[in-house]
Amino acid sequence: MSGIAAILVKYLIGLVGITIVVIIHEIGHLVTAKLNGIDVEVFSFGLGPKLIATQHKGTEYRISLFPLGGYCRLKGSDDLSQALIHKQKQFTHTEEGSLFSAHPARRVLTYLSGPISNLLFAALLYAILASLPTQVITTEAVVATTAEYPSLFNNQESPAYDAGIRKGDKIIALGGVPVSDWQDLALQLAESNGLEQFNILREGAAINFMVQGIPTPEGGFRYGLTPIQELEVGSVRYGSPAYNQGLQEGDVIVSVSDTPVMNQLDLLTVLAGQTEDEIVTTVKDINGQKRDLRFTPGRNEMGSIDLGFSLAVKTKEGENERFSIIGGIRKGWNVVEETMASLRNLVSRSDADLRSEVTGMARSALMIGDITTLGLESSTVSGIRGLLYLMGVVSISLAVVNLLPIPAFDGGQVVIAGLEWITGKQMKPRTYYHLQLMGVAFVIVLFLVLTLADVRHFLGLRH
Numbered sequence: 468m469s470g471i472a473a474i475l476v477k478y479l480i481g482l483v484g485i486t487i488v489v490i491i492h493e494i495g496h497l498v499t500a501k502l503n504g505i506d507v508e509v510f511s512f513g514l515g516p517k518l519i520a521t522q523h524k525g526t527e528y529r530i531s532l533f534p535l536g537g538y539c540r541l542k543g544s545d546d547l548s549q550a551l552i553h554k555q556k557q558f559t560h561t562e563e564g565s566l567f568s569a570h571p572a573r574r575v576l577t578y579l580s581g582p583i584s585n586l587l588f589a590a591l592l593y594a595i596l597a598s599l600p601t602q603v604i605t606t607e608a609v610v611a612t613t614a615e616y617p618s619l620f621n622n623q624e625s626p627a628y629d630a631g632i633r634k635g636d637k638i639i640a641l642g643g644v645p646v647s648d649w650q651d652l653a654l655q656l657a658e659s660n661g662l663e664q665f666n667i668l669r670e671g672a673a674i675n676f677m678v679q680g681i682p683t684p685e686g687g688f689r690y691g692l693t694p695i696q697e698l699e700v701g702s703v704r705y706g707s708p709a710y711n712q713g714l715q716e717g718d719v720i721v722s723v724s725d726t727p728v729m730n731q732l733d734l735l736t737v738l739a740g741q742t743e744d745e746i747v748t749t750v751k752d753i754n755g756q757k758r759d760l761r762f763t764p765g766r767n768e769m770g771s772i773d774l775g776f777s778l779a780v781k782t783k784e785g786e787n788e789r790f791s792i793i794g795g796i797r798k799g800w801n802v803v804e805e806t807m808a809s810l811r812n813l814v815s816r817s818d819a820d821l822r823s824e825v826t827g828m829a830r831s832a833l834m835i836g837d838i839t840t841l842g843l844e845s846s847t848v849s850g851i852r853g854l855l856y857l858m859g860v861v862s863i864s865l866a867v868v869n870l871l872p873i874p875a876f877d878g879g880q881v882v883i884a885g886l887e888w889i890t891g892k893q894m895k896p897r898t899y900y901h902l903q904l905m906g907v908a909f910v911i912v913l914f915l916v917l918t919l920a921d922v923r924h925f926l927g928l929r930h
Contacts, residue, residue, distance in 0.1 A: 473706055477836025482535060484835050484854060485828065486513075488585065488862045489536035492869070495584025496539040496577060497526075503573035506542035506564030513537055525564075535828070541566045541577070550896035557893045571888035578880040582866035586799060589859040589866075594795030596855050599848060602782040606649040606694050608638040613691040616732050618739060625691025630678040632665060634695065639673075640666035649694040656680075661688045695730040699779040700750075707775025708762035709748075714776055718750040721757060731778060738772055777841075802863045810867070828917070831861065875906025 490512060500507050506525055511517070513531035520529035531537075543566030550558050561568035569577075612628035613620035638646050642664045646652045656663070659680060667674045680688025698720035703710045722728055723737045724747055738746075748760045765773045788794060835857045843850030870878040883902070887893055 473704075473840075474833070477840055478829075478832050479836070480839050480854070481832025481835035482828075484839075484858045485832055485861055486534060486536055488588070488858055488865055491588045491862065492581040492585050492865060493537050493539040495580040495582075496541075499580035500539070500541055500577045503569060503577055504564065505566055505569050505573065505577055507539055508542050509538075509540040511537050511540075543567050547896060547900065551900060554897075556895055558896060571884040574884040575881050575888065578877045578884065581877050582869050585862040585866035585869075586803070589802065589862040590792060590795035590799040592795070592855045592859040592862070593798040594790050594792050596852060596859075597788040597794055597798070598790040599852055600784075601852075602784065602846065602849070604650070605647075605781050605783045606696065607781075608646050608649045608652050609695055610634075610636055610638060610649075610692045611695045611730070611732055613693060616693075616736060619732060619735055620693075623691060624681065626678050626680055627665070627676075627690045627692050630665075630676045631674075632667065632676055632678070632692070633669075635669070637668040638665055639668050656690065657687060659688050663690070693732070695732055696778055696780075697730060698728060698734060701777045701779035703776040707773075708764060709760065709775040712760040712762045713758075714748075714750065714760055715752070716779075717753045719752075720748060721751050722749040723747070741772075799859065799863060802860055803867060806860075806864050806867045830920075835861070873906055873909055874902040875910055879906055 493510065497507050497510050508525075509527045509529065511529045511531050513534040514536060515532035517529040517531050520527050522528075542562065542564050546558055546561045546565050546567045549555075549560065558567040566574065610627075610632065611634040612625040612632060613623040614625035614628035615634050617623075638652055640646055641652065641655050643666070644655065646655065661680045661682070663678055663680065665676045665678055667676060678690055680690045683689050700714060700716055700718045700720070702716055703714050720728060720734065723734060724741065724743075726733075726737045728734045728737060744763045745761055746764065748762075749757055750760060751757050764775065835854065838857060839850050839854040841850075842853035869876050870881075872878045872882045874880075874883075879902070883894060883899070
């Protein structure tokens with residue numbers, strides 16, 4: 468698969484995920500409108516000119532040319548047009564089944580149903596995620612210190628290095644408590660009181676070091692340790708430059724650009740200082756035979772070097788939870804809080820920060836596809852987990868944004884109908900029309916801003 472084909476596949480995966488989320492939103496409007504006696508004129512899967520259409524109980528169900536999302540058109544446009552033409556101060560003659568003939572409470576329910584459907588869909592996705600089998604990465608507790616890789620860790624101080632711990636030491640216990648792997652060590656250090664005895668295995672000999680951690684702003688302690696990993700290739704992405712040059716699973720990277728490398732930190736250090744586009748990598752196969760590979764690595768959407776392969780990792784069975792909608796709702800609510808916090812933070816960010824945070828559909832689709840395909844390289848379940856989680860995030864984001872009190876958004880329509888319900892007075896048709904124009908203008912401007920953010924991001928990657 469060529470690089471262009473791989474990117475197209477990522478886009479396709481991302482767009483399918485986003486489209487499903489949008490269709491769930493529109494199905495919510497469709498079902499609730501019909502239950503409330505509001506006719507649905509058109510329910511479209513996709514946008515643009517219709518390709519196929521069929522009528523059922525007064526609704527035209529269609530598949531449109533561009534399979535990006537969809538829409539649900541409620542009856543009422545003729546009522547609004549007639550009211551504007553005759554300069555009516557209220558909707559005096561409305562058709563049966565029209566949006567404007569329905570009680571405001573029914574309209575509120577109809578408009579809320581889209582975001583609610585998205586929230587329930589996200590809860591369902593997270594409930595499914597919790598019940599899927601998991602493979603948890605387990606990394607041997609062989610460490611290096613941040614002081615030994617100053618360029619990677621910005622010259623960060625390492626109390627562990629100062630105490631005597633060195634690259635290649637294996638931590639077997641912490642204060643006499645056995646350490647099973649790096650992940651177990653990280654959990655134990657998260658509960659540390661700041662002074663720890665590290666039980667080390669070095670060249671077969673057991674050594675103990677007392678290390679005083681550095682307090683962190685978050686309230687814990689930092690010891691200046693990092694895991695190291697051998698450079699055995701786990702998987703090679705089909706069609707990548709490394710794949711085309713013959714890199715295979717099980718190969719061990721020996722050197723890059725004539726610089727010996729022993730672990731992933733060595734590799735990252737060499738790549739950070741790489742000045743040429745092409746790299747020369749020496750690998751050793753399972754029979755001990757060495758060979759040189761020359762290739763120009765690609766770049767991912769963040770602008771970092773994408774070597775096209777991943778290192779071999781060990782995994783163990785994780786603890787699975789039971790399928791629980793309540794658990795899914797809790798997880799969904801956490802994502803809602805994170806989404807709302809992100810929206811609040813946008814107000815106080817600088818222009819540069821905004822450009823890095825705000826994304827449009829193109830970049831969002833690519834990110835979803837990229838994370839999903841990376842997961843699939845590890846296992847089918849990992850890919851599915853990544854896709855479902857990101858679909859949940861998109862579903863919640865769509866719900867939260869649509870609930871903003873902006874005309875033409877569901878939240879704006881809820882405010883209008885809610886005010887009519889409370890006051891008992893109908894909004895003037897011309898006022899309603901002008902509010903909708905403002906809302907549509909806002910949507911167009913928002914779309915252009917997001918598209919510009921995506922374009923600037925992709926152009927920045929090219930440079």
